[in-house]
Amino acid sequence: MMEIGFYPGCSLKGSSSEYAQSTLALAKVFDISLVEIEDWNCCGATAAHNINHEIAVALPARILALAEKQGLTEIVVPCAACYNRLTVTQHELNSDPDLKARVAKIVQMPLSGRIQIFNVMQFIEKYIADRLEEKIIKPFEWKVVCYYGCLLVRPHNILQFDRLEDPQSMDVLMRKIGAVPLDWGYKTECCGAGFSVSRTEVVAKLSGKIVKDAEERGAKAIIVACPMCQSNLDMRRSHIDHYLQQKTHIPVLFITQAIGLAVGLKREEVGLEKLFVAAEV
Amino acid sequence: MQTTHDKSGYLSEIRSATGVNVSRCYQCGKCSAGCAVADEMDYPPSLTMRMLQTNDVTHYHQLLESETIWLCVSCQNCLSRCPMEIDIPRLMDYLREKSIEEKQVNKKSKYILSFHRAFLDSIKYTGRLYEIGLIADYKMRTFKILQDMDIAPKMFAKGKLPIIPERVKNKKQLNTIFKESDKK
Numbered sequence: 475m476m477e478i479g480f481y482p483g484c485s486l487k488g489s490s491s492e493y494a495q496s497t498l499a500l501a502k503v504f505d506i507s508l509v510e511i512e513d514w515n516c517c518g519a520t521a522a523h524n525i526n527h528e529i530a531v532a533l534p535a536r537i538l539a540l541a542e543k544q545g546l547t548e549i550v551v552p553c554a555a556c557y558n559r560l561t562v563t564q565h566e567l568n569s570d571p572d573l574k575a576r577v578a579k580i581v582q583m584p585l586s587g588r589i590q591i592f593n594v595m596q597f598i599e600k601y602i603a604d605r606l607e608e609k610i611i612k613p614f615e616w617k618v619v620c621y622y623g624c625l626l627v628r629p630h631n632i633l634q635f636d637r638l639e640d641p642q643s644m645d646v647l648m649r650k651i652g653a654v655p656l657d658w659g660y661k662t663e664c665c666g667a668g669f670s671v672s673r674t675e676v677v678a679k680l681s682g683k684i685v686k687d688a689e690e691r692g693a694k695a696i697i698v699a700c701p702m703c704q705s706n707l708d709m710r711r712s713h714i715d716h717y718l719q720q721k722t723h724i725p726v727l728f729i730t731q732a733i734g735l736a737v738g739l740k741r742e743e744v745g746l747e748k749l750f751v752a753a754e755v
Numbered sequence: 756m757q758t759t760h761d762k763s764g765y766l767s768e769i770r771s772a773t774g775v776n777v778s779r780c781y782q783c784g785k786c787s788a789g790c791a792v793a794d795e796m797d798y799p800p801s802l803t804m805r806m807l808q809t810n811d812v813t814h815y816h817q818l819l820e821s822e823t824i825w826l827c828v829s830c831q832n833c834l835s836r837c838p839m840e841i842d843i844p845r846l847m848d849y850l851r852e853k854s855i856e857e858k859q860v861n862k863k864s865k866y867i868l869s870f871h872r873a874f875l876d877s878i879k880y881t882g883r884l885y886e887i888g889l890i891a892d893y894k895m896r897t898f899k900i901l902q903d904m905d906i907a908p909k910m911f912a913k914g915k916l917p918i919i920p921e922r923v924k925n926k927k928q929l930n931t932i933f934k935e936s937d938k939k
Binding site: 484485487488489490491513514515516518519520521522523524525526527528529530532533536580581582624625628629630631638639662663664666667668669671672673674676680709712747748750 | 791792795826828829830831832834835840842844848849851852855866867868869870871872874875878882883884886890893902903905906909910913914915916917921923924925928929931932933935936937
C-alpha cells in the first residue's frame with residue numbers, strides 16, 4: 475500500500491468530519507494510505523493572518539517542519555484554507571531567507587521548504603484519476619455545479635493551480651464519474667468565508683447568491699472541496715433561505731463524497747448523513 | 756526612511772512591511788468591482804488605495820478606524836484582477852495589525868475582531884481549534900449568548916462537534932511560537 479502524508483486540519487476533525495471520512499475511504503479504495511502528520515497544529519486560518527503576520531507564518535511552518543521530520547515529501551491537504559496557508563507560507567519562506575532562518579528558530583526545527591503540498595484535486599489527479607473509470611460501480615449521474623471558491627485558485631501566482639476565473643479540474647473529475655457539470659456564474663465567487671459567526675448576514679447574502687444560481691441552472695448538487703464553503707452553503711441554509719425569501723433544497727457534497735459513492739462506497743462510509751441539507755442518492 | 760514625497764512616513768513603512776507601493780495604483784476600479792463585500796464597506800478597495808496615495812495622515816487614520824479593513828474577507832479577488840498586481844489583501848492585513856496596535860479598531864467591527872481573538876486563543880491553549888471552546892469564548896466576549904442555539908444541537912447530533920478538544924503534545928514548542936511571534 476502506498477503512503478502519502480496527510481494534514482487534516484481542524485475542521486476535518488470536527489465540523490467537517492465527513493470530508494476526512496470520505497477522503498480516507500476513497501484513498502483506501504485505491505490502496506493509498508494517508509499518513510497523518512504527527513502532532514500537527516492548526517494552520518492559523520484567517521484569524522492569524524488578520525491580526526498577527528508572524529504567527530500566521532510560524533504556525534504553518536511548524537506543520538511543514540514536522541512533515542519533513544517524519545520523512546514525508548508529499549502531503550495531501552483537503553481543506554482549501556489550510557492548503558492555501560501552507561502553500562503561501564512555504565512560498566514566503568522560500569523567497570525570504572531571513573524570515574526562513576528566524577522562523578526555523580522559532581519552531582526549533584529545520585525547514586527545507588521542499589514539501590509538495592496537494593489539494594484534493596491534485597491528489598486525485600496524480601494518484602487516482604487514471605484508475606478511476608475502471609473502478610466505477612455506480613455512476614454518479616447527477617447534474618452538478620462545481621464550486622471552487624477563493625482559496626483553491628487564489629493567489630494564482632503562488633498556488634499555480636488550475637485556471638483563475640474558470641477552473642476545470644473538478645468539472646473534469648465529475649465527468650469521469652458520470653456527472654454532468656453545468657456552466658454557471660459562481661465558480662470562484664466568495665461564500666463569506668470566516669464571517670459565518672461574526673457577520674452571519676454577510677454569509678447569508680454571498681452564499682445565498684451561489685445557492686440561487688446553482689438551483690436556477692437546474693443543478694441537483696453543489697460539489698465543493700473546502701470545509702468552510704461547505705459549512706456556509708450547507709449548515710447556514712436556514713439563514714440563506716431567509717435572505718433569499720424562498721426554500722432551497724440543493725445539497726452540498728464534498729468532491730470526495732461524490733467520487734466515493736461512484737466507486738461503490740456506501741452512504742455512511744462517506745458520511746452523507748452528516749449533511750444538513752439531505753442528499754437523496 | 757522618510758522621503759520628500761512621504762511627509763508622514765506611513766507610505767515607506769507600508770512598503771517595507773508589505774512590499775506594496777501604493778503609487779502604482781492607477782484607479783481602474785477593478786478591485787472594487789470584483790470585491791465580494793465592497794457594498795458593505797465604508798471605503799471600497801480602490802478608494803482605500805486613493806486615500807493612501809494622498810499621503811495625508813488624516814486619511815490614513817480614517818482607514819485605521821474604518822469598517823473596510825475588517826470587512827475584507829481575504830478572498831484575493833482584487834489581487835487576482837489588479838493589472839498592476841498590487842497585493843491589497845496583504846495591505847489589509849497590515850492595516851488591521853496597525854489598527855489594533857494604535858487602538859483604533861472600528862466599534863461596529865469589534866465582533867469580527869472578537870472572533871479572530873477567540874480563535875487564536877483557542878489555538879494558543881490546545882494547538883488545534885476547539886470549536887465548542889471557540890464559540891463559548893466568542894459569546895463571552897460579545898454577550899451574543901443566544902446566537903446559533905438552533906444549529907449547535909444539530910451539529911452535535913451529527914457528530915460534528917466533538918466534546919473533547921484535540922491537543923498538540925509539544926506544548927513547549929507551541930508556547931515558543933506564540934511568545935516569539937508576539938514580540939515582533
